[in-house]
Amino acid sequence: METLSYIILVPMVYLAAAVFVIGTTVRLVNIFKAPKHPTTLQIYPAKKPAWLWALHDTFLFPTVRRHKPLLWVFLIIFHACLLLLIIGHLELFGDYPILQIIPHEIFLGKGMVGLLTALSLLYFLFRRFRSPVRELSVPEDYYLLILLFLVVLFGSQMDWARNWYYYDGMTVDDYRTYLGSLIAFEPYLPASVTESGHSFMLLLHVFLANLFLIFFPFSQAMHAFLSLPMNKLRRG
Amino acid sequence: MDAKTRDDLLGLFQSKLNEAMRFYLETCTRCGTCTEACHVYASMGQVRYIAAYRHEIIRRLYKKYFKARGKVWPSVGESKELTEMALEELFDAAYSCTGCRRCMLYCPFSIDTQMLMSIAKLLLIGAHTEPETLTMLADMSIEKGKSIEMFKEGFIQGLKRLEEEVVAKWQMEAGEAVIPVDVEGADLLYVALAGAHSIIPAAAVFNAAGEKWTLSFFEAVNFGAFVGDPTKTKLILERIVNEAKRLKVKEVCICECGTAYRVMKQLSGKQPFTVSSITDVHARYLKEGRIRLDKSKFNVPITYHDPCQIARNGGVIDPPRYILQHLTDDYRELSPEPAYNWCCGGGGGLVALGDETHDFRMKSARVKVDQVQGTGAKILTTACENCHAQLSDLNKHYKMEVDVTFLSSMVADALVPA
Numbered sequence: 001m002e003t004l005s006y007i008i009l010v011p012m013v014y015l016a017a018a019v020f021v022i023g024t025t026v027r028l029v030n031i032f033k034a035p036k037h038p039t040t041l042q043i044y045p046a047k048k049p050a051w052l053w054a055l056h057d058t059f060l061f062p063t064v065r066r067h068k069p070l071l072w073v074f075l076i077i078f079h080a081c082l083l084l085l086i087i088g089h090l091e092l093f094g095d096y097p098i099l100q101i102i103p104h105e106i107f108l109g110k111g112m113v114g115l116l117t118a119l120s121l122l123y124f125l126f127r128r129f130r131s132p133v134r135e136l137s138v139p140e141d142y143y144l145l146i147l148l149f150l151v152v153l154f155g156s157q158m159d160w161a162r163n164w165y166y167y168d169g170m171t172v173d174d175y176r177t178y179l180g181s182l183i184a185f186e187p188y189l190p191a192s193v194t195e196s197g198h199s200f201m202l203l204l205h206v207f208l209a210n211l212f213l214i215f216f217p218f219s220q221a222m223h224a225f226l227s228l229p230m231n232k233l234r235r236g
Numbered sequence: 237m238d239a240k241t242r243d244d245l246l247g248l249f250q251s252k253l254n255e256a257m258r259f260y261l262e263t264c265t266r267c268g269t270c271t272e273a274c275h276v277y278a279s280m281g282q283v284r285y286i287a288a289y290r291h292e293i294i295r296r297l298y299k300k301y302f303k304a305r306g307k308v309w310p311s312v313g314e315s316k317e318l319t320e321m322a323l324e325e326l327f328d329a330a331y332s333c334t335g336c337r338r339c340m341l342y343c344p345f346s347i348d349t350q351m352l353m354s355i356a357k358l359l360l361i362g363a364h365t366e367p368e369t370l371t372m373l374a375d376m377s378i379e380k381g382k383s384i385e386m387f388k389e390g391f392i393q394g395l396k397r398l399e400e401e402v403v404a405k406w407q408m409e410a411g412e413a414v415i416p417v418d419v420e421g422a423d424l425l426y427v428a429l430a431g432a433h434s435i436i437p438a439a440a441v442f443n444a445a446g447e448k449w450t451l452s453f454f455e456a457v458n459f460g461a462f463v464g465d466p467t468k469t470k471l472i473l474e475r476i477v478n479e480a481k482r483l484k485v486k487e488v489c490i491c492e493c494g495t496a497y498r499v500m501k502q503l504s505g506k507q508p509f510t511v512s513s514i515t516d517v518h519a520r521y522l523k524e525g526r527i528r529l530d531k532s533k534f535n536v537p538i539t540y541h542d543p544c545q546i547a548r549n550g551g552v553i554d555p556p557r558y559i560l561q562h563l564t565d566d567y568r569e570l571s572p573e574p575a576y577n578w579c580c581g582g583g584g585g586l587v588a589l590g591d592e593t594h595d596f597r598m599k600s601a602r603v604k605v606d607q608v609q610g611t612g613a614k615i616l617t618t619a620c621e622n623c624h625a626q627l628s629d630l631n632k633h634y635k636m637e638v639d640v641t642f643l644s645s646m647v648a649d650a651l652v653p654a
Binding site: 041 | 253254255256257258260261262263265266267268269271273283288292303304305311312313314337339340342343344345346347348351436447502503547549550551553570574577607627
């Protein structure tokens with residue numbers, strides 16, 4: 001068990017991070033290296049400035065708001081929570097004053113962020129069981145949603161335990177010790193991380209998150225990077 | 237399908253993979269927001285007509301042959317082998333899509349279905365299973381470009397008869413220049429279609445406005461674009477570009493033909509002339525006071541169908557409305573937002589295929605009929621040959637009891653003599 005948890009918490013994390021960074025970069029470079037389309041792909045009437053409207057389209061999903069309002073509510077919740085979760089995780093690496101412009105506890109959101117993310121993922125998953133989205137979906141879509149749901153669920157459990165049940169066997173400082181050592185390439189696993197009552201949750205969370213990061217560059221999740229240039233094409 | 241054929245087809249596929257195409261192939265999350273976007277789905281309710289479903293037919297081949305997962309983990313994206321059956325599926329997807337790009341207003345990533353369908357169309361050409369009629373028409377256009385001297389005499393003879401009609405109807409002075417051809421140094425080159433209805437009214441308006449114009453030897457329509465053959469599209473286009481350069485015109489004006497306008501406007505590149513649609517030009521004449529229209533000519537409610545390639549995809553949205561202000565006090569919009577106008581159901585070569593596609597065109601455009609009937613208009617006017625043909629078919633089939641007209645003809649009919 002010790003070996004297994006070491007593999008998941010150390011070498012596999014390095015592998016996942018490497019695949020994510022290198023894979024995403026290489027794929028993006030390959031896509032952007034391809035020749036540009038010779039004509040405009042714009043839709044009219046045009047609004048100026050195009051780049052501002054492209055940003056608007058990318059971050060506020062106005063087309064979904066108009067045509068699928070309920071989906072839009074969950075999409076906005078999900079993506080906003082995702083941003084908060086990224087900030088939360090960054091703060092597990094160290095203190096960044098810029099992230100504390102609005103002072104908050106680490107992990108921010110008192111457990112609500114994870115809960116909302118999990119609920120929206122369930123909504124995304126269940127709507128895929130219904131026609132016509134069912135007929136449009138491919139296995140990848142289900143795998144990604146289930147994977148993300150499990151990542152969020154196990155991750156949130158640790159947060160919920162600390163926030164709602166006053167569990168303090170694993171603290172922010174313990175995470176910082178562990179993640180800080182990974183960054184410094186001197187991996188060190190404190191006993192509180194590997195032997196506390198919540199270690200198995202951490203292990204599952206990290207394992208599933210690793211899988212997600214490894215799959216990311218090859219999946220539709222790349223829309224995170226491609227949405228802006230694509231919306232720019234429509235806006236001209 | 238033998239290996240050689242497949243390799244050739246995949247080579248064609250590869251040739252379409254520019255940056256935008258890769259965006260479109262990589263990004264779809266299959267969220268289903270586009271479900272209600274397509275007029276075919278809205279009319280017929282079959283899942284295979286949803287934009288994302290059409291995309292996925294192309295994307296499955298892409299995943300199989302152009303992504304590592306096609307070898308490592310084919311089932312994750314349901315990669316699919318390129319077979320005869322796959323070609324049939326491509327045909328069904330490509331020739332039920334009119335390329336109207338209404339779905340781009342639904343997609344959060346603005347995936348261009350017309351672009352993706354262009355892969356399907358190119359593969360069909362490669363496999364010689366495209367609609368032959370379209371290729372034949374495209375080849376005829378190209379042939380005409382090569383041997384224009386042979387056609388010239390007959391063309392000019394034909395015009396003589398049309399000139400008489402123009403003179404009779406608009407009581408102009410019969411001169412040499414009722415329908416001028418081959419005039420070097422003219423300001424405007426008008427590219428019409430092979431039909432009197434596309435030449436006579438246009439001539440009347442140009443002459444009334446005192447335009448220094450000349451008629452192109454070539455017809456505007458680009459069958460190469462319909463069948464999705466980039467090389468032929470370019471050859472057909474170049475005939476007109478070369479003529480415009482030879483005559484040193486300042487402006488090329490495209491008749492009421494959506495595809496021709498979009499191809500000329502967007503694909504001709506940087507040229508010494510500007511490109512406009514005849515609707516643009518008529519609106520300009522009105523603005524400059526070069527022509528006047530009699531508002532009492534049409535005393536019934538009028539609605540205007542925005543041709544997809546001219547409005548949503550070409551940007552000519554305000555000029556037709558400006559013209560209609562001078563034609564009627566009872567103008568009725570088809571769609572509260574012109575960009576969301578339903579396609580007539582005849583684009584992408586479907587109308588050009590005639591009876592072959594008639595049944596499908598009627599079934600797939602029911603939403604268009606509802607939209608027209610919802611306005612209560614008695615005249616349904618438009619600025620595209622394809623749309624006009626399809627709307628006329630719908631009018632007959634669904635007994636809509638409207639007059640389907642060309643906007644340019646209405647302008648010509650309502651001309652007030654100077």
